[in-house]
Every structure is written in C-alpha cells, then in structure tokens.
Amino acid sequence: MRRRTLLQAALAGGAGGLLSGSAMPVSAQQTGPVAGPLPSPLAPGAAPPAADDEAGWAAVAAAYPARLQTGIINLEYGAFGQMPLAIQAAYERYTVKVNQEGATFVRRDFVGYYQTLRQRIAAMVHADAGEIVITRNATESLQAVIGGYARLKPGDAVLMSDHDYDSARMAASWLERRRGVTVISINLPYPATHQNLIDAYDQALAAHPSVRLMLLTHLSHRDGLRQPVREIVAMARQRGVDVVVDSAQAWGQGPVDVHGDGIDFAVFNLHKWIGAPLGVGALYIRKDRIADIEPFMGEEPSERDPILGRVHTGMANFAAQMAAIDALDFHQALGTPIVGARLRHLRDLWALPARELAKIEVLTPDDPRLCAGMTSFRVKGQTTPAANTSLAAHLLEKHGLFTVVRTGLAGGACLRVTPGFSTTPADMAALVSALKEI
Template sequence: MTNRRSFFRKTFLTAGTLSLTSFFQKSLAEDISQALLDLNNLSPEAAAQDEELWRRIQQAYTTSNSIINLNNGGVSPQPKVVQDAANRYYTYCNEAPSYFMWRVLDQGREPLRAKLAHLAGTDPDELAINRNTTEAVNTVIFGLNLKAGDEVILTKYDYPNMMNAWRQRERRDGIVLKWLDFDIPMESDDEVVAKFKAAITPRTKVLHITHMINWTGHIMPVKRLCDLAKANNLYSVVDGAHTFAHLDFKISDLGCDFFGTSLHKWLCAPFGTGLLYINKQKIKDVWPLLASPEGQEDNIRKFENIGTRSFAIEQAIGSAIDFHQAIGSARKEARLKYLKQYWVDQVRDIDKVRFYTSTKPQFSGALFNFGIDGKDAGPVHNSLFSTHKVHTSPVKYEKVNGPRITPHVYTSIYDLDRLVEAIHMAAKV
C-alpha cells in the first residue's frame, strides 16, 4: 500500500508529470496492450470465449454508446491508435505539404507495401495500394483485353458496383455476361462449382467470384473456383471485400489471378483504403484505369498513378495491421464466428424468423442475414433501431429479405443480447 501511495504521489504531484486525463489514457493503453498479450497465450477457440479479455480490447475503440452498431460490414470503426496515427500524419503534412507529403511520407509506401504483403502472403510487387474494393476490382474489369463475344461468368449475388462495371463493358464492348443463380441459403460447395463449370464454353474468358456474398455472408469455394479457372485457362477475379482480415487465410492460398479488398472494413484501417492483388505473371494483362508512364507494363505500381492522395490515411494502414496482428487472424476469425453463433442460436426457434445464411461454420463468418416471414427487411430494420437502437443494413434483393447483421471484435455480448431482445419484439408485432 505504501508503494501504491508513493507511486500515485509521484505521478500526480511532481511538476511536469502526466495530467489526470493523460494518466488514465496511458493506463487504459497499457491495459489494452496487456489484454492483447494475454489473448496471444490462448488458442483461437479459448480466446473466442474469454469475455473479460475482449471487454478490455473493446476499450481500444471510441464507438458511440447511443447506438449498437451491427453494420460493420459497410465500414468498421478504427481503433484509437489508428485514428491517432492518421491525425498525426495529417498534422505533420500540413506543416509543409509539398515537402512532407512527397519527400517524407511518400517514402513510406514501399515499407507499407511490404507489411501488407506479409499479411496477405504475397510478393510486395503484386500489391497496389488504393481506396477500396470497387476501385481494385473495377481496375481489372475495365483493364482486361476482352472483345465482343468473350464470356464472363458471374452470379446474381455479386456486389452491385462489380455487376454494373461488367454491364458497362457489355454495353461498350459487346462481351457476354452469363448469370448464375443459387438457392438461399447455400450449403453445397459442390453445387456452386458444378454451376460455374457447366457455364464454361470455348468463349469463356473470366470467372468473377465473390469470396463472401455481401447480401448474406455466404463463403464461396474460392480456391476450387480459381482452380477451375486455371484448368480452363480462364482469368479468376476475386472480390474479397468481406473476407480480408475477417477470415484466416492468405491471398496466395486462393490461387486467384486478381483480388481486391477494402481495408476499412474488417482490418479497421482508415476510411477509403484498399488494395489490389495481381499475380505477377498477369500484371502485363491489365491496363490501369489512369494512365501510367511507358515501361511500367509489368510493374504493379502502374495502378497507383492517381495524382495527389491522402498520405496520412495511407500510412495509418500500418497501425491497423499492427492491431490486427496483435489479435491474430485465427483468433479474430474465431471470435467473429463465435459472436455470430451466439445471437443466431438464441433466435433460431423464434416463430417466423428465417435465415438467409447457413449457420454451418464453413459457410459463414460474422456477416449473417435473417428475416421475419411476412415482413420486409426495411420495417424489421426500423423496428430493431426504434426499440433497441440496433443499427443494421436492410437487404431486399433477389431471394433475400432481411437485415444484415455484422458484429466486430468491439461488439459486446450485451450488445448481442439487446439484438436478440429486439428480434423477439419485431417478430411478435
């Protein structure tokens, strides 16, 4: 006790030491750091259920207490350490923008590229840093040399921005789009692969594959589909918006030619950050959206000639990677799946509640969609928010008609208990 009193006396009374506010900020940071260290001593299965540790890690976020945000699939909040990094770099740039942006922070892109490549399991020379999945995948869609009559196989459940890009190429260049449909929920990889395989003809050039369906959270058999593309000498384009830093995998594991993702989703990087992966042998096959100098045909950096960018948020990606790695990809996936299963198990037997996503762990992660028979997604979404301030994403599209629920690592069990209460009320009305 004497030592404790001496510590606090020295901390608060000595001139030039920390203020009360900064002391507790430092104490909180130390507690979060210790929680991350403790987490790394646990297996993914044990870590997923350690509520005390996750409560401490949740303090790394500055999320609102006035709503329960279960739409992290749209964009996720950043831990404060990432916010602080972006703000610090931004302030630094404003001291002399043309000097500190172009001559200092711009020099950090290659170390950042290497750090991202380490996380992705790729060669740094296969990764371009950009703003989001749409930019990444659209770069490939518009950059490939396709001609009238060439076929692209895709599904009705791909992301709208990607479907619209392919439709524009259809109108502009006369390519042929072949749309696949599936039963919802999907629970057979064999059926998915068989449908793609049956659609291939001698004129097929591209398989467009969404790694995790944004409407429902279904995980597609990407490796098998990429192998199918390779066996038929086709390009494989993967939309990985919802899987990178959500599921425990390496891009190199998939065997794809192209992969795009948003880092501001599950990695919790600054808003408007993403990456494009292109197999080194295929870089020359893609024209950049914005012109690059001659001589860059085989250089992944030809996709980064966009003029002035936000160097501050780009460099802060590094802090998001550090935070993610401190948790660990396997432990993060296990926790996210645990959170999904926690609330799903409590509502599966509610009268009129139906699932548009499989509950089997191999087919879904944190992203899940449910509906209430007789009600559209919008009113159900509104009910969840009006009664319990639960923010979701309503989906009424094709065979899906319900709110999309996406918790993240900062989501508490209390938050999910409130979601369950809200679903009970919505189903009774």
C-alpha cells in the first residue's frame, strides 16, 4: 500500500491497515488517560469563580505556570495559551508512554485516544465526531479546506476581508492560480456594529454575484472583532455562497455551535484557549459537505470515515493529542461561558478607561456581541507599522508591558492586548496608567 499516515491507515482499516482486522468506528474502543492528577483548576466541589472574584481567579492562576520574575507583564496570550501545570504533567507522561511503547502503542492503542479526542471536540462545538478530523493547527485546517474546495470553476470568485487571517488570505489568493477564480477583498466597516458588519457582506455579495466561496473570521486576530457569524452565514447561504469560518481565536473565548449557526466548514485550535500542547488543531466539515472538499493530493479516503482523507498531516505528535483530552477536561471544569466572562471583564478594565483618553483609539467595539478578551488600540493618527512598533517597544522598555503589533487592517496598524488566565486587575491598571502618560 502507498505511504499514508499511521493513524489514517489504522482508522480506515482497509487492506494492510495498521489495526489488522479491527477497523474502528468513531464510537468504538475508548482508551483512558494515563493516571495522574485530576485535570481541573478547581478544588473538589468548588464552583467556578465569578468574573470579578479575584480570590477565585488567583486559585485558577495557580494551576498555570508561575509568572516569571522578569518585570514583564505578558499581555499577549493570543499567540498561544500556556498549558496548565496538570496538562503539562500529563503531556510529559504521555510522551514517556509513547516513547517507551513505541510502534506497539501507536499501531494498536493510540487510535482510541484519537477517537476520544474527536468525540470530545465534536461535543463541545455541537458537531458529530465523523465531522471532525484532527490537525496540527487551524492554519493547516484552513489550507486543507480552502485548497480542497471543489465547487469552484474559472470565472467564479472568492470573497475575503481585511480581518481574515494571513494564511487564509494567501490560500484564497492561491486559488486564483489553482482554480482560475477571482479573489475579492473588502474592508470591514469601522467603527463596526452588529448590523453594519452583516450589511457589508450582504452588499459585497450583491455587488459580486460570481462569489461562490467566502472566508469569515469568527474572532479576528488583528483587533479582536467578533463577527455575527450566524446571521452572515445564513445570508450567504441564501445567495448560494459557501462560508469557511475561522474559529481559531473564538473557540474557548466563547462557545461555538456549528450546527446551530448553520456552519458547513470551520477550523479550530486547541492550543489557544483550550490549553492543549502546541500542535493540536481540528477541522470540521458538515457530513453532507465532505464530498465538496477534495481528498488531499489524491488521498484515498475511507468510505466509513471519509473526512480523514481531507487532511494528511504525516506523523503527528501523539502525546500532544492525548494530552488535549485532559486539556478539554480542564477547560470544561471552568466552562467556556465562565472563561469568556473573565476575559471580557479583564478587557473592560483597561479598554473602557482607555476609550476616554484623548490620544488613544480603541478599535474593538464594546458591544458584548462583537468582542471577547482580545482588543486592539493605537495612538490616534499613528497608523504605520513603524509607529506602533515603537509604541510596543516603549510600553515594554518603560512599563514592562508586553503587547504585539498587528498589521493588515485597512485603517492601519495597531497594538493587540490579550489577557489570559494569569492576568490580574493590577496588570490592566498598569496598562491604563501607561496609556495616560502618552
């Protein structure tokens, strides 16, 4: 048989499959986690803390790596979420297990963990496990679904916006050469409102009836803008347009309901807000749309589990995927609504006062439907990357505040601030104090 991933061969169970004679449906054979501490940030019987319960969130923060004594306040948790200590320990145990047992484990037993992870992700995003395939990150998922989208022909168009992720935009632009389509990019309105975002896509689709595929970033990595996904997806469907939803930053900062929101294609990260080790993502394709995504580079998909053939990652980090199950347990002990409320509370502690400062422009709306914990700002009139790079350096060198520059928005560059589980109100107060000096 031709070279394939160990896991896909095992799951497909075809001739020469790794699990000889034991093709495993999604609901079969569960393999439990390696014994270790209960992956929860809460004491037994304790309720999740309220958004402003500082004692309760200090206890949660203690479950994460200790803050380094470097004089730096990390306000850039949007890059990736540090693993809780219990998940780090589980990851280390799984790494030892995989290394000790080698191919005997990978070829016989790992598939149970993989199926469990699919089931757990599916339950959280309100999908079926057969609609989920594990990837290394949301970028890989985006490239697979955009590059494999089979319903484009020359003369069709693809729509994207200035808020979409760079890799998604590049993949869409690649379709110009691959499929002979036109790529249309729009700038989302600023300041954004719930209705003018919907209107912007509606007007773009009305102006470009050749659009057949559209990118939609659920929560933008540039400025933290959360889109009204359900309304936009429904509007696009009425025009016969398919939508790829990038939920890499949205999932975990808030809930995702792919079936309820009418989503056909979506991508996720587990190392952003779920707390899994780096290198675990997921792709969702609604079951009756799997055939509209071509098998990856001629992959021969299994009839029993066809979504597996839409991505080909090669040898995966098995221990990271195993630990991701524990990370989901840890996250759900708090609950996504609780996490989202805390992150928005921390966000409001700095963003609302900053909006009152004469020289500061807060880009992200305060409408709770359109924001989460991640929010961007700049000095009014300072829109160049150089100016914002200089501002980031000033905040770090003088105030010990670590932020990140974001470019790509039509309105210009900005600084992104993203609190995390270890962030405190004092950190937010330090940012406000620094901004008042500008």
